[in-house]
Amino acid sequence: MSNNKIVHFTSDEKRALLFNIKNTLEISEEEFDNSWWPLVSNVWTQFNSCKLNNGDSWKVFTCRFTKHRESSTRKENIPIKKRRTAMIRPANICHAKIKVIRMTSKKLIQIERYNNTPDHTHTLIASDRLKRSTAVRTLVMQEAIKNYPPGAIVKAVKEYANNELDLGESVKDLKRKEVANIKYKLHGPLETHLVGNIELESDILETISYLKNQEYYCERYYISQKSTYGIVFAHPKQLKKLHQYGWLTLIDSTHKTNKHDWHSDTIAEALKIILNICKNWIPGYVLMDQSNIEANSIKKVFPGLKAGENESSILL
Numbered sequence: 155m156s157n158n159k160i161v162h163f164t165s166d167e168k169r170a171l172l173f174n175i176k177n178t179l180e181i182s183e184e185e186f187d188n189s190w191w192p193l194v195s196n197v198w199t200q201f202n203s204c205k206l207n208n209g210d211s212w213k214v215f216t217c218r219f220t221k222h223r224e225s226s227t228r229k230e231n232i233p234i235k236k237r238r239t240a241m242i243r244p245a246n247i248c249h250a251k252i253k254v255i256r257m258t259s260k261k262l263i264q265i266e267r268y269n270n271t272p273d274h275t276h277t278l279i280a281s282d283r284l285k286r287s288t289a290v291r292t293l294v295m296q297e298a299i300k301n302y303p304p305g306a307i308v309k310a311v312k313e314y315a316n317n318e319l320d321l322g323e324s325v326k327d328l329k330r331k332e333v334a335n336i337k338y339k340l341h342g343p344l345e346t347h348l349v350g351n352i353e354l355e356s357d358i359l360e361t362i363s364y365l366k367n368q369e370y371y372c373e374r375y376y377i378s379q380k381s382t383y384g385i386v387f388a389h390p391k392q393l394k395k396l397h398q399y400g401w402l403t404l405i406d407s408t409h410k411t412n413k414h415d416w417h418s419d420t421i422a423e424a425l426k427i428i429l430n431i432c433k434n435w436i437p438g439y440v441l442m443d444q445s446n447i448e449a450n451s452i453k454k455v456f457p458g459l460k461a462g463e464n465e466s467s468i469l470l
């Protein structure tokens with residue numbers, strides 16, 4: 155800048171400037187490489203380039219939505235069920251192009267619209283959906299390396315992008331699936347045996363938030379000595395029923411679903427939580443399966459109940 159005035163652009167402003175080139179921009183090589191191009195690297199794809207004798211060079215980039223090559227034709231002998239479903243973009247839907255001139259001697263980059271090419275036929279957000287920028291991918295990778303569930307990574311990335319990097323627009327509709335894919339690439343197939351667990355964790359978090367939205371009481375607990383955990387949820391209407399009719403309590407577990415090896419301690423803890431939120435629950439009779447785990451957990455929480463006794467009974 156000739157008058158030594160330093161102009162600060164936000165990331166979203168930089169993105170807008172490089173998306174729709176109106177006037178020729180001049181940016182220092184270092185700034186361009188580090189803080190401008192990574193923001194829009196997803197929008198543009200190299201079209202052609204030229205190296206000059208003095209060390210300078212230029213590259214022409216075309217919008218990723220421009221399809222300058224015919225898409226590969228589908229092999230006809232593949233059965234319909236085995237075919238990949240692919241989004242087929244209509245050919246040549248956007249013709250925007252830019253020219254990036256690298257003036258190595260001056261350590262400057264000049265960016266201009268290429269040969270009066272037209273504006274984009276779509277929004278910048280559409281480009282972001284097609285492919286995420288290097289800046290966003292780096293951000294996701296920084297979080298993904300910490301190896302927590304994709305849903306939580308999406309949340310952290312969005313918060314950080316919004317609050318610290320004014321990059322909110324680029325991550326606006328970042329999807330859990332996209333993050334999961336990046337995460338998978340990062341941690342690789344070594345952890346495929348854990349993928350189920352990662353999914354389970356995010357499924358649990360989603361379930362809890364859904365239940366809470368539906369006004370359920372919901373509590374997650376952990377039994378450290380057994381390394382087991384559980385979720386207790388109850389709707390206020392159900393608790394009212396338990397209060398009124400809990401003298402006859404039916405406890406039922408689904409056969410052969412104890413995959414997570416829940417012990418009576420784990421079930422007892424769940425019963426204690428329920429008792430804690432429904433203090434008037436006084437079971438006189440408990441109908442249950444012929445299961446030691448159930449029986450032991452009930453005895454732990456309601457020591458007054460004994461099988462076969464008249465006053466309060468466990469009925470098998």
Ligand SMILES: [Zn+2]
Pocket residue numbers: 217218219220248249250273274275276
């Ligand atoms: Zn375009």
